[in-house]
Amino acid sequence: MNTLVWLEQFRGVARAISWEALGAARHLGGKVVAAILGSGVEKVAQEAIARGADTVYLADDPTLAAYRTDPYVATLKSIVAQAKPDAFLIGATARGRDLAAALAAELDTGLAADCLDLSVDGSGALHATRPVYAGNLLATITFSEKRPQMATLRARAFPAAEADANRPSEIVRVPAALPEDQIGVKVLEFQAEEGKVSLADARIVVSGGRAVRGPEGFALVRELAEVLGGALGASRAAVDAGWIPYAYQVGQTGRTVRPDLYIACGISGAVQHLAGMGSAKVIVAINKDADAPIFKVAKYGIVGDIFEVVPALTAEFKKRLGK
Amino acid sequence: MALNIVVCIKQVPDTAELPKIDPAKAMAGDEGVTRVVNPWDEYALEEALRLKEKHGGKVTVLTMGPERAVEALRKAASMGADDAILLDDPAFAGSDAGATAYILAGAIRKLGVYDLILCGKQSVDGDSGQVAPGIARHLHVPQLTFVAKIRALDPTARNITVERLLEEGREVTLAPLPALLSVVKEINEPRYPAFLLIRKAAKLQPPVWGIKELGLDPARVGRQGSATRWSDLRKPPARATQCEIIQGATAAEKAAKLADRLLAEKVI
Numbered sequence: 001m002n003t004l005v006w007l008e009q010f011r012g013v014a015r016a017i018s019w020e021a022l023g024a025a026r027h028l029g030g031k032v033v034a035a036i037l038g039s040g041v042e043k044v045a046q047e048a049i050a051r052g053a054d055t056v057y058l059a060d061d062p063t064l065a066a067y068r069t070d071p072y073v074a075t076l077k078s079i080v081a082q083a084k085p086d087a088f089l090i091g092a093t094a095r096g097r098d099l100a101a102a103l104a105a106e107l108d109t110g111l112a113a114d115c116l117d118l119s120v121d122g123s124g125a126l127h128a129t130r131p132v133y134a135g136n137l138l139a140t141i142t143f144s145e146k147r148p149q150m151a152t153l154r155a156r157a158f159p160a161a162e163a164d165a166n167r168p169s170e171i172v173r174v175p176a177a178l179p180e181d182q183i184g185v186k187v188l189e190f191q192a193e194e195g196k197v198s199l200a201d202a203r204i205v206v207s208g209g210r211a212v213r214g215p216e217g218f219a220l221v222r223e224l225a226e227v228l229g230g231a232l233g234a235s236r237a238a239v240d241a242g243w244i245p246y247a248y249q250v251g252q253t254g255r256t257v258r259p260d261l262y263i264a265c266g267i268s269g270a271v272q273h274l275a276g277m278g279s280a281k282v283i284v285a286i287n288k289d290a291d292a293p294i295f296k297v298a299k300y301g302i303v304g305d306i307f308e309v310v311p312a313l314t315a316e317f318k319k320r321l322g323k
Numbered sequence: 324m325a326l327n328i329v330v331c332i333k334q335v336p337d338t339a340e341l342p343k344i345d346p347a348k349a350m351a352g353d354e355g356v357t358r359v360v361n362p363w364d365e366y367a368l369e370e371a372l373r374l375k376e377k378h379g380g381k382v383t384v385l386t387m388g389p390e391r392a393v394e395a396l397r398k399a400a401s402m403g404a405d406d407a408i409l410l411d412d413p414a415f416a417g418s419d420a421g422a423t424a425y426i427l428a429g430a431i432r433k434l435g436v437y438d439l440i441l442c443g444k445q446s447v448d449g450d451s452g453q454v455a456p457g458i459a460r461h462l463h464v465p466q467l468t469f470v471a472k473i474r475a476l477d478p479t480a481r482n483i484t485v486e487r488l489l490e491e492g493r494e495v496t497l498a499p500l501p502a503l504l505s506v507v508k509e510i511n512e513p514r515y516p517a518f519l520l521i522r523k524a525a526k527l528q529p530p531v532w533g534i535k536e537l538g539l540d541p542a543r544v545g546r547q548g549s550a551t552r553w554s555d556l557r558k559p560p561a562r563a564t565q566c567e568i569i570q571g572a573t574a575a576e577k578a579a580k581l582a583d584r585l586l587a588e589k590v591i
Contacts, residue, residue, distance in 0.1 A: 101456035110550030
């Protein structure tokens with residue numbers, strides 16, 4: 001088994017999912033090969049070695065500074081031709097899904113998207129478990145004889161690879177495959193949301209729903225999220241009401257999250273919302289309506305007005321966490 | 324310059340009925356539930372209609388699916404699409420996302436003239452988000468995925484500037500035309516079907532293109548032409564949780580008790 005992992009970086013820093021994908025590759029057994037593309041990203045390559053990659057392909061070039069589909073696909077295609085992996089794992093982030101789908105078409109091979117579990121049988125065939133029908137069903141994906149067998153991996157579904165400095169490894173430098181004048185797409189600017197905890201990577205998510213009643217109510221929910229060091233989320237009802245941007249929406253037409261703790265504030269728990277957060281480890285529901293469906297998936301519930309309960313929780317955790 | 328816009332849509336189970344889907348029925352290829360146009364595809368169509376209203380041109384809607392998928396094309400026509408084509412052939416049955424992208428790309432190539440291809444970011448049944456990038460690859464056009472806003476479209480310079488929704492924020496990206504866009508929900512609010520168009524759309528009998536019309540390689544379509552296969556479709560394990568309702572005389576008391584539980588769970 002020879003598994004290639006794409007290490008996603010943003011502004012020179014590897015995303016958490018990259019190490020989760022590396023951990024998944026190590027778990028499959030056999031040789032683990034990592035590919036890092038960017039500009040000034042040698043330290044990510046070094047970290048990949050520490051975390052157990054046997055070989056790291058490093059393409060360090062200004063044309064690769066920000067992710068763009070064409071130069072990344074072309075460069076990874078040449079890495080695949082050299083490394084000849086049996087499996088190719090990529091984090092199921094926005095960029096990862098963009099890249100994996102384009103590469104699968106370019107390499108004319110199979111791709112399983114957004115996987116929750118992977119295993120390999122004696123013949124080197126990959127079996128990938130992934131949610132379908134918006135998380136209402138699971139499917140096992142198997143591949144034809146085409147290689148590599150590609151999979152994108154959902155954030156927080158696989159344990160991250162731990163540092164293991166004793167494994168021998170090597171860095172192979174590869175050139176960027178496309179010169180700038182052959183790349184039509186230009187990234188003009190990036191409006192980063194500074195200091196925000198990414199929903200997909202968050203250990204704790206605190207979300208607000210219809211009962212939050214407006215942007216002022218969201219300030220209370222946000223305060224609780226901040227005290228807990230978590231990410232802010234929202235239900236579709238709150239987004240559609242215009243109280244919070246779509247980027248925060250958790251659920252079927254929004255983002256899927258897998259935190260350790262999910263606190264639903266004033267969210268009734270429509271099936272579309274449950275599809276996006278149902279695999280959280282511990283769910284807490286705070287709702288006035290004791291019959292709200294959210295209590296059916298919650299481990300702990302408080303029946304009450306979020307305008308009283310949420311500030312009380314914020315105050316309590318401030319005290320407990322010494323903030 | 325008038326724009327030729329192609330919108331790829333898919334007929335999928337109504338999102339409200341997704342929890343009711345029986346794995347065995349879905350495996351057999353008929354979920355037996357109400358079908359609608361994939362929600363994200365409606366945003367793609369709406370954006371196409373707005374671009375047409377602004378720049379002039381034509382909106383052509385494509386869908387791959389069995390005969391019943393004509394209903395999805397009728398919905399698109401009732402919203403204002405000019406042309407609709409059904410891609411249906413027994414040879415297409417069982418196509419995975421990769422094979423579907425190959426088929427849709429073949430249809431767009433047959434249309435010949437296109438400036439923009441619009442798709443939803445993914446479907447609510449297959450959930451792969453793989454078809455739109457696949458089409459772009461097959462047609463050798465740039466792909467702009469997760470588009471939340473079209474900032475500018477310059478028909479003379481033949482380029483488009485969009486905002487893409489990524490994890491860390493918004494990326495502003497410029498691409499030459501023709502280009503493929505996959506859109507997220509934030510981009511617009513889809514219109515309701517127009518009363519006058521509904522009656523006309525109900526009679527729509529779209530042309531049907533199959534493998535012969537598209538001149539596709541039979542080895543690359545359908546179950547045999549797919550590099551992945553679904554098996555063991557099943558319900559996820561049920562959450563074995565019994566909800567403990569935290570009791571207390573005041574909000575502060577309830578909050579303190581909940582904090583005890585969560586700290587004991589080691590999730591904070």
